[in-house]
Amino acid sequence: MMKLAAIKGRNRVIIERVTPELDGGRFFIKSVPQETIPVKADIFCDGHDKTAARLLYKHQSENKWSEVPMRLINNDRWQAEFIAQKEGFYHYTIEAWVDHLASWEHEITLKIRDAQHVSSELLVGANLLEKAAAHAPQEDKKAILEVVKIFRDESRYDDAVVNAISERLVKWIDLYPIRENVSRYHELKLWVDRPKAGFSTWYSMFPRSASKEPGQHGTFRDVIDLLPRIQRMGFDVLYLTPIHPIGNQFRKGKNNNVLCQPGEPGVPYGIGSELGGHDAIHPELGTLEDFKALIEACKAHGMEIAMDLAIQCSPDHPWAKEHPEWFKIRPDGTIQYAENPPKKYQDIYPINFETEAWQSLWEELKRIIFLWAEWGVRIIRVDNPHTKAFAFWEWVIAETKQTYPDMLFLAEAFTRPKVMQQLAKGGYSQSYTYFTWRNTKAELTEYMTELTQEEMRYYFRPNFWPNTHDINPPFLQTGHEPNFLIRYFLAATLSSNYGIFGPTFEYMVHEAFPGKEEYWNSEKYEIKHWDWEQTNKLTYVITQVNRARKENVALQHTNNITFCEVYDEQLMAYLKIQGDNQILCVVNLDGYNRRGHMIKIPIQKIDKAGWEEYIVHDLLTDSKYVWKGELNYVELDPYFLPFHLFRIEEVVSKEVGV
């Protein structure tokens, strides 16, 4: 039997289907400061009474809830918004109740219109208003109680009727609700990251290839020398592959050769040697002091370092001796190396996250992250997070953010959709995506819709990469310059977070390992020497696009996209709007042919009528065109530039000669 005492029998309002809410509140949603959080819910009660609802929210540092009245959209769906100003956790929830005063107002108005005598109703109203007055500030309280008096005074009936249907009474009802038998939803959480989580521009490189001298092992000091160049191109995150000592046993040679020649540098992901593990620095790159100097130099150039966290070991890693319990042990007592049967990777020992000693393992990994944080690192790119336990990430990210709330984590998971989603739910600030393999208009539109218009928008922040040091996609294996331009432009304008694998991309390196999506002579296995002074069309475009991203807030968001119809399957167009800043990107996905067609602008989105003119101003070429209404013509020659990066501007004069 259900005990009546355990039931809130007088609470008549139901609150359901709240969005955003992840898995019943199990996970928090994410934003950056100043982002508007729209909260919707089904809210209704039995019968015909009016309902009132408030969205409640507060920052973790606050005791008092802030409130926003919710408004009915339609079909019992309500909405309100709040803007999270501060970084850190916010709590939010909804309260709703039967609004007896509003119901009373509705009914007495109908009766007065019907010329009914409403003495009795006025007395009911007087009692309700008296309750409402209790919540009103002094001045309004006085005014309300004056009305109460009139309602109760039979001799002032006409006056009472006028007051009963007055504007100010409606306003009071709204301002000073009688909150009795309030239904309250469970509390939900929002994590507000620092702005970089929402807008970042990544340049990735192997620091050992930074030397200006051919054949020299690059150092942190060499990287410092490159910073002005990378800054000039507009990047603000410099992501370095692992900087730890590299193992010797089973070290891999050029092109992943299992036989390593003497003097070959090895793979930075074969972490750990007698010189140390994840808490040590590869001596050929420099000292810890050098690394800290690099971190400082980055700051001076408006950039940050992103460290690479690859939780795996070479056979020479100190953990292999000190903590064999963190690995799988083979029947012969040796540690189990990595396998993807029938392939063997004897240079890598994977960690066994199912170990009985998981607690000491987790603590050690946390120690590493905290150590890096002490060095000054505030961004961590995690290598293959999807091969480590979800529970570990959720814990270690939460622990880290409690001490270092400004720490950001990028998940390098290229795996099944639900696994990638789960990592993001578990706390990752940003995630690599399938963008690298989405080439056609249909693919890109569908994928962007999933990322930005559905539930993922609340927890999964995409970071788009046209290539990485591991991935040389077929579209770029062509080496065709327009293809590089197209893929670059899409990454940098579709997503507010994007990155490139440094010189390899800029200089359009494209030779693939036969039959694979990897680079031939991959930098993973050897030291490269680059002509760091070289510029080309790509570096020019990168510089211009990154400047436009800095100057146009619409490009600093990802979820603000609207696709436009273009009647050519290779021409793609999308609007990005943030406040007054309206950006229109048009891309010719065909890198080999000039394409021209009509494009249909959703003009209500840019606040234009069908007859109105406006200017589309190409921020890359500085050309301006006068457009009018919905349908306008675009033509793009990939051998010139396969895209327009338009800002939509007002026609202020006849400056363009129409």
Next chain:
Amino acid sequence: MMKLAAIKGRNRVIIERVTPELDGGRFFIKSVPQETIPVKADIFCDGHDKTAARLLYKHQSENKWSEVPMRLINNDRWQAEFIAQKEGFYHYTIEAWVDHLASWEHEITLKIRDAQHVSSELLVGANLLEKAAAHAPQEDKKAILEVVKIFRDESRYDDAVVNAISERLVKWIDLYPIRENVSRYHELKLWVDRPKAGFSTWYSMFPRSASKEPGQHGTFRDVIDLLPRIQRMGFDVLYLTPIHPIGNQFRKGKNNNVLCQPGEPGVPYGIGSELGGHDAIHPELGTLEDFKALIEACKAHGMEIAMDLAIQCSPDHPWAKEHPEWFKIRPDGTIQYAENPPKKYQDIYPINFETEAWQSLWEELKRIIFLWAEWGVRIIRVDNPHTKAFAFWEWVIAETKQTYPDMLFLAEAFTRPKVMQQLAKGGYSQSYTYFTWRNTKAELTEYMTELTQEEMRYYFRPNFWPNTHDINPPFLQTGHEPNFLIRYFLAATLSSNYGIFGPTFEYMVHEAFPGKEEYWNSEKYEIKHWDWEQTNKLTYVITQVNRARKENVALQHTNNITFCEVYDEQLMAYLKIQGDNQILCVVNLDGYNRRGHMIKIPIQKIDKAGWEEYIVHDLLTDSKYVWKGELNYVELDPYFLPFHLFRIEEVVSKEVGV
């Protein structure tokens, strides 16, 4: 800080997005015995290990869980089914874990195919198999341990390899999983109603109109005399409007006249007089003994009585004197009558569910229901449940079903969608629907899809009514016989639960109160006299359709519907399939014109190939047609019959002369 001790750090498998699950498990789903419950979930773990999952379920009377292995559908979505055999509550949930033995089997197979030496792997496998053997029954245990011995015996290497990739090993892995670090979803609930909840055929009437003598007040004994006729037509639920004493104060006259003439019988919904309230019986209908006799007579005719629960009072109801605290009190101390401003209903006192005395109110209402149950009533049709608190219904239905698990509740709520859904979630066995106003093919298809293909299918059992004593829909106000036939056929074949408002429907009464969807000279306000012997086309069709419903299990379900394309917007066709029973309904929604067109049968659903012939056998006319493949021609003349009720049958001989 998150305490590690509070975390299940070794549980690597995630279970998410389980269906069916209502509001995070807040509400139970529903079925009838023998119904298959498909349970789906996203199940995945980090890395590349294999996962195993079991659906667990048990009846409330059982201690032990039954288990069904779940299978991967695609994209980390898994599924299994269970069949709830018994009535009452079932619990169900999911367990999942990393299947190390399956991972091992997968990997060793690849290595053996690659001709690698696998001694070490065999030893690993031996340890795993030993664990698995612990769960195996004696015979298999012996066999498994024999294999373990072979795996550990270097001298029997070839034998071991053969065993490692043997069929029986794969079977053992499936049968005797090693369940360690098991992730378990929270428990969900299913309520299994008795079969009548899923398949019922309602006949509604005012018992006071049951007399054979004009001008006589009908009695329960008169109703008993009508039972053979109602049974013959195929109905199994006889729903009676309220049978309690009717109030005198403000009693309504013919056609809702506020001035009642002496001798007018009043509205049965104005419940209560000095003779009693909801626990008393209107003396003109007979005694409690007569009513119990009716209940027994119904049983003898394969029928059941449905009582009408209208929680409201006439001013003469005993509660008005004894429990004024259950009503709203006006400033002058009188009880607030019902209003829909500017309209007043002074003959009705609504109950105030926000009363501080809600606990005694709830207990009294429960007492009424339990009293009726003691009289033998097992079906209650609730009048306007949406004007009473949701929490009350959830409580009182749960309380009732604990003592009377066979009690069924039908919600007569015609209101906003979410309110109707909430009542169903709260425990109602069946619900009235918008069917009454869904006339076009598009409307019907969309509504049926919402009811049967989406979440509602798990908790909202529709009951379709072409008319009710309150609703005379415009489509029937025409009085056009084919229209009555069409609406009847749709109700009886789209939904396994349907009802009609008795003689008014049969005899095509259609005159409306001017400008309203109500009957002129409505039976609510007066006693009618019917010629109970009269039959017509409608009564013939009702009898035939109800017979077909009894003989064809496909018509005893609602969610088993598939719409067929027909290239005419007034022709509608749908398949209903249950096991081997395949029913095809074709309806001409145009009651005035003969319509003919091609209909496209989704032949994979009826297990036919494009070249195969099959028979469509009209169960109403006994005509048979030989059809072939997808596209076939149908023509329907509304003046003959505006529908086919086909059973799809095999061609067994050349009986139809092709």
